[in-house]
Amino acid sequence: MLEPFVRENLPRLQRLYDRAPAPARHLLTSARGWVLTRLRYSRETFAILDDLRSHESWDGRQIADHQLQNLQRALNHAVDTVPFYADYPRLKLQSFEDLCRLPVIERETILDNQDRLLSRALPARQRIRASTTGTTGASLRVAYPENLARSNWAFLLRQRAWGNVAPREPRVTLQGPRVTPARRSDPPFWSYNVPERQVLMSIFHLSERSAPAYLGFLRRHRGEVLEGFPSVLGILSDFALEAGVRIPMRATFTSGEPLYPQVRAKIEAVFGAGVFDTYGMTEYCGLIQECERGQMHLAPEYGFLEILDEDGKPTKPGEEGYFVWTGFLNDAMPMIRYRIGDRGRWQDGALCPCGRAFPLVVPTITRESDILRCPDGRIFSARALNQLLKQSTSFRCCQFVHDEPNHVVVRAVARQTIPNGDSAGDLMQIRSNLQDLLGPSMRVTAEFGSTPVTRRGGKIPLIVCEWSPP
Ligand SMILES: [Zn+2]
Numbered sequence: 258m259l260e261p262f263v264r265e266n267l268p269r270l271q272r273l274y275d276r277a278p279a280p281a282r283h284l285l286t287s288a289r290g291w292v293l294t295r296l297r298y299s300r301e302t303f304a305i306l307d308d309l310r311s312h313e314s315w316d317g318r319q320i321a322d323h324q325l326q327n328l329q330r331a332l333n334h335a336v337d338t339v340p341f342y343a344d345y346p347r348l349k350l351q352s353f354e355d356l357c358r359l360p361v362i363e364r365e366t367i368l369d370n371q372d373r374l375l376s377r378a379l380p381a382r383q384r385i386r387a388s389t390t391g392t393t394g395a396s397l398r399v400a401y402p403e404n405l406a407r408s409n410w411a412f413l414l415r416q417r418a419w420g421n422v423a424p425r426e427p428r429v430t431l432q433g434p435r436v437t438p439a440r441r442s443d444p445p446f447w448s449y450n451v452p453e454r455q456v457l458m459s460i461f462h463l464s465e466r467s468a469p470a471y472l473g474f475l476r477r478h479r480g481e482v483l484e485g486f487p488s489v490l491g492i493l494s495d496f497a498l499e500a501g502v503r504i505p506m507r508a509t510f511t512s513g514e515p516l517y518p519q520v521r522a523k524i525e526a527v528f529g530a531g532v533f534d535t536y537g538m539t540e541y542c543g544l545i546q547e548c549e550r551g552q553m554h555l556a557p558e559y560g561f562l563e564i565l566d567e568d569g570k571p572t573k574p575g576e577e578g579y580f581v582w583t584g585f586l587n588d589a590m591p592m593i594r595y596r597i598g599d600r601g602r603w604q605d606g607a608l609c610p611c612g613r614a615f616p617l618v619v620p621t622i623t624r625e626s627d628i629l630r631c632p633d634g635r636i637f638s639a640r641a642l643n644q645l646l647k648q649s650t651s652f653r654c655c656q657f658v659h660d661e662p663n664h665v666v667v668r669a670v671a672r673q674t675i676p677n678g679d680s681a682g683d684l685m686q687i688r689s690n691l692q693d694l695l696g697p698s699m700r701v702t703a704e705f706g707s708t709p710v711t712r713r714g715g716k717i718p719l720i721v722c723e724w725s726p727p
Pocket of ligand 1: 548549550551552554609610611612613
């Protein structure tokens with residue numbers, strides 16, 4: 258019950274946290290860690306993990322059987338308990354092809370039906386609400402059952418095992434939580450989560466000036482597990498390379514945004530060891546994880562993946578198409594044939610040398626973005642600023658246009674043709690949060706546009722930098 262409460266009250270708890278002195282912040286981080294630990298390292302989690310590990314010896318037939326059974330279960334559950342799917346035909350799935358009789362749903366449809374997609378089988382108090390911004394900066398409110406935190410963690414632990422990392426090994430994390438108040442310019446830029454043996458480092462305080470503190474702190478934690486958003490670890494790697502510093506870590510796990518080959522190379526050069534990437538999403542309907550042989554495997558117990566071309570036809574191996582997911586685990590908000598907006602291809606050819614028969618998928622990079630350089634020296638990655646967009650549901654798209662060294666425009670495209678009170682309020686809120694985060698050296702304004710700012714190939718970058726840094 259605690260986790261839904263924390264999620265619902267995150268902004269209020271964050272204000273309380275920001276006003277606390279560093280030792281109290283460590284205590285609060287650990288308190289939050291304790292809540293999560295009870296879910297993540299429960300007996301049920303380890304039972305699921307054992308099960309998942311036993312599936313690694315499955316052959317193609319066993320994988321297909323499992324997927325077909327779970328598709329049927331997911332479909333029955335959706336039709337029986339979710340208003341949005343009530344009119345769907347009651348299919349008896351004989352093969353994967355039967356699924357094609359159901360429509361593909363777009364992200365836009367999900368945005369318009371967020372409440373009708375909730376299952377009536379789950380009482381509201383067992384639902385956790387979260388927000389995701391996907392590839393366009395348009396925020397979506399999703400729901401998932403409290404117990405999904407356990408299975409989700411079991412999948413994470415399975416991948417850790419592929420990297421020879423045991424549960425609860427000490428780790429350093431650079432992800433979304435705001436662990437250090439925005440205005441702070443001196444260390445600590447980190448907070449301790451004692452129950453999980455984890456250090457959370459701020460992704461909002463990276464600058465030339467703070468780099469020595471970050472690198473010095475990481476050196477004290479060398480040999481531990483490193484995890485974070487690729488762009489953030491990339492910025493950190495740049496600092497390390499400039500300083501001629503190498504910090505060998507036990508293994509590095511990336512997730513939350515695409516990992517570009519050049520960023521991977523930098524991370525490997527600085528932190529040594531292998532990088533294990535993950536493709537997942539807050540809708541919790543699919544998962545792709547990198548193994549110790551550097552291949553991306555579909556997790557067949559998590560969801561069913563179709564890769565479809567523009568006409569909705571399955572692509573051939575090696576051909577790029579749209580990811581269409583049907584999730585097996587999220588009973589609170591089931592997704593049946595959900596075209597999420599990301600693209601990728603089935604990998605052509607033989608089995609992975611790791612020996613697992615889980616299908617190989619290559620997610621293709623969907624969103625290129627610039628970084629934002631604040632006049633006070635701090636550097637923000639797209640993923641760091643993305644955190645600001647999570648609470649706003651009234652936009653089709655939202656971008657940060659950095660048009661002058663000390664000026665940035667929050668530029669949103671509203672979901673309605675004429676922006677209404679909600680969208681104007683959301684935009685002002687984001688402007689104000691960004692101003693708080695960037696501080697007085699940057700002027701933040703906001704405006705509505707009719708279409709997003711696009712780059713070659715129709716890409717919509719989150720940060721658009723219109724001037725050249727010296
Ligand atoms: Zn493999």
